[in-house]
Amino acid sequence: MSDVNTAFAQEKADQVEEVRAEARAFQDRIDRGEIRPLGGDRYEVLTGWDVGETFTVRRNAEGRIEQILAQHGLDTTTGGAALYTTTPAWHGLGAVIPGGITDIDEVLKLARIDWDVSKRPVLYEWGDGIRDAADRYVTVRTDTGEALGTVGGRYEVFQNRRVFEFLQDLVQRHDTVWESAGALRGGRKVFVTMRIPHSIVIDRGGLDDEIVLYLAAINSHDGTSTAESVVTPWRIECGNTERFATRDAVHRWGIRHTKGGLSTLEEARRTLGLTLDYAKAFEAEENKLVRTDLLVDDFHKLIDGLWEVDEDATDRTKRNAQNRHDELEGMFRDEARKLGRTAYAAERTITDYLDHRMGVVPRNLSEDLARAQRSLEGTNDDLKSKAHRKLMLLAR
Known part of the structure; x- marks a missing residue:
């Protein structure tokens, strides 16, 4: 026989401890x-x-x-979250349609972006009258009357529906299944995402490690940025994933808000074609790495080649290098248990370390500035590319 009071007390104690553990981890x-x-x-x-x-x-x-x-940053002006998606998002908001739909008007409605934007003159008070600011306009949502931004006379509004049509024209298909669509920041930004038909599959029939790429269009209505198309591994479903999609874009191209801006497709198609060619070449190279066995000694040489330490380096530098070496070796052994002791496992290890584990040495900079400097200098990208080139030499 169980004592419900004891069980209740234990459950609450466990919940309290879980919260405390989360708080400790957060502070760490x-x-x-x-x-x-x-x-x-x-x-x-x-x-x-x-x-x-x-x-x-x-x-x-x-x-x-x-x-x-x-x-999440989603627009909630009309009461619900402005999001349509084929897959439930982390925040649990929006209209989820498994399998997706192709009808633009239906997606506009489900995503709560079935409204237009108009340009209205900027007016201001002067004395007892109202004056018109020359060549200055306010972009306004036609459903709520909300002012989104201030723009010049040459600014061309790209209506939400036209952004869908642009992606259709770009891929030259009108049976597109839309992956996601919605609005951020009160409608100041609108996004649309479709899946690129060609996925990257590493070790097809074996690991089946699939990398899905999406083609997204991100349009601003507030005059602060151009419209932008990106090829990215992120399906946009909130403000954070919109930021990650542009950050991790394989390719991107901007579209100025001018007449004919969405009609000039040739350069965009060329960039998209290059991206798809790149994806195929990347897949072929990664599959070579999967088929290349790698000794632990080879992995040690890879680490030493990426992070060279001078013989006259300080003891602290050598100690840090050894700690990095030990951490990477442990990570590689973990990856090897899942993926085999291959060049692909080595590349995954290096990428994971650079993206998630490597700290910042601030030196005379604040930590925030040091991180910004590393990002601007592309240090991590250089190391990833260098690691890839070295492993491809072993694969050949």
Whole structure:
């Protein structure tokens, strides 16, 4: 016979401990420089694949963490979240249609973006009258009358439906299944995503490690940026994934808000074609790495070649190098158990380390500036490319 009171007490004790453990882990991430406070209860992620994500922490009266809420940034002007998607998003919002649909008007309605934008003159008070600001206009949502931004006379509004049509024209197909669509920041940004038919599959029939690419169009209505198309591994479903999609784009091209801006397709098609060629070449190279066995000694040589340490380096530098060496070796052994001891497992190890594990050495910079400098200099991209080239030599 079970005592429900004892069971209840144990369950609550476990829940309390789980919250405390989460709070400790959260503070550890702040201490390691992986998260930084933005003020109030808002925080920003500084490392890993979700770098740049912002979220809010809810605390109880005693100041303990009760809930961590990521900021989705979706437009909720009309009551619900402005999102249509074929796959449930992490935030659980929006209209989810498994398998997706092809009808643009239906997607516009489900995504709550079936509204237009108009340009209205900028007016201002002067004395007892109202004057018109020359060549200045406000972009306005036609469903709510909400002002989205201020633009010049030459600014051309790209209506939401036209962005769908642009992607159809770009791929020269009108039976496109739309992956996601929606609006951010009160409608100031609108996004549309479709899946590119050709996926990258590593070791087909074996590992079947699939990398899906999406073609997305991101349009602004506030005059702060051009419209943009990107080829990306991210399906846009919120403000964070929109940011990640542009950050990790394989290729991108901007479209100025001018007459005919969405009609000039040749350059966009050329870029898309190059992207698809790149995807096929990348898949072939990765499959070579899957079929290339790699000794642990070869992996050690790879590490030493990527992070060379001078003989006259300080003891601290040598100690840090050894720690990095040991961590990478452990990560490679873990990957090898899942993927086999191959050049592909080695590349995955290096990529994972650079994206998620490698710290920043601030030197005379603040940690935030050091991270920004590393991003601008493309240090990680250079190391990934260098590792790939070295492993491809072994594969040949």
